[in-house]
Amino acid sequence: MGNRDGIMPRPEADTRKTLLSQGIDLVRFLAHSRNSLGVTEIAEKMELPKSSAFRLLGVLMELRFVQKNPVSQRYTISPEIFRFVHEVAHExxxxxxxxxxxxxxxxxxxxxxxxxxxxxxxxxxxxxxxxxxxxxxxxxxxxxxxxxxxxxxxxxxxxxxxxxxxxxxxxxxxxxxxxxxxxxxxxxxxxxxxxxxxxxxxxxxxxxxxxxxxxxxxxxxxxxxxxxxxxxxxxxxxxxxxxxxxxxxxxxxxxxxxxxxx
Structure with a gap:
């Protein structure tokens, strides 16, 4: 029987965040942000080392989930992420x-x-x-x-x-x-x-x-x-x-x- 905290019991897992889970957290964070953000602000608000935030943003840009304004050097969600959402929903x-x-x-x-x-x-x-x-x-x-x-x-x-x-x-x-x-x-x-x-x-x-x-x-x-x-x-x-x-x-x-x- 499941516990009463709202989740079913699962095998013990490493509590450290993986690159994938950090990337998903970052996408969610940007989705909730009203404005584009710089890497320093992202790192501070997500409590990440700046180098880690920069690395994650690079990966997400390669996936076309995040885009960077070349003038302001600030990051936001890329419209191309909705192509991925569309594919998941329809396929x-x-x-x-x-x-x-x-x-x-x-x-x-x-x-x-x-x-x-x-x-x-x-x-x-x-x-x-x-x-x-x-x-x-x-x-x-x-x-x-x-x-x-x-x-x-x-x-x-x-x-x-x-x-x-x-x-x-x-x-x-x-x-x-x-x-x-x-x-x-x-x-x-x-x-x-x-x-x-x-x-x-x-x-x-x-x-x-x-x-x-x-x-x-x-x-x-x-x-x-x-x-x-x-x-x-x-x-x-x-x-x-x-x-x-x-x-x-x-x-x-x-x-x-x-x-x-x-």
Missing amino acids: FAPTRKLEDVMIRWAQKLECAVYLSMLSERCTYVVSAEGPLGGTFALGSAGPVHASSAGKIIVANLPEEEWFFYQPTAQDEKLTPYTNLDPARFRKELLAARESGVAWNLRETTLGVASVAALVREPLHPPRMAVALLVNYEEVAVHDRVSLEVHVRELAVELSKGFRPGA
Whole structure:
């Protein structure tokens, strides 16, 4: 069983940062910076030796993830990094197989369609189509206990594993509707396992509701779900029962895409 600090137990590893992890940290740092930065400022803020920062920046420039202004000698994120993001998003096997189906359903239902995957205690959007989809949805994450996709995935895991995913008093209350009650979470999982769908009613984002169903890959344990997202005020318009029927049908169609020869 996992620990309650939010990460699954892993083998002991060297705590020293590798060049790769330092490079990723630097890319994240620059992505969050509002302005271009000089190497001295980068080194100071990241608590790195200036020589290490300079070396990392050189590697990232070779990868075209970072660019340097030849006049100011300051560094910023390169637009070419989005070519890499695009390649990952579009060539990742699940999204490549399922993109056309998701687009068709998003247009048919006039709502957003998210494909999410489980990692530790969160789900991550790996593909998004429709009105609430797009660039800003890709890679967005939410805790399992406040995610329709997370709930339906965990509901299909053995019950003895549910404890790892349940909310605690230390978890962030993302909205006034975020559930941090473990007993209620368990009831939601039992209901999801019975019905085949799970709901998120303003638990992650105010004004947004979603319903999710499990997407079955030829893998175990399950790790993927598809969700339909609508503005909360539109739930009555779309009709909850109809949305549940649609997301089940969509999940079945997406699951077929993973069959051999599909």
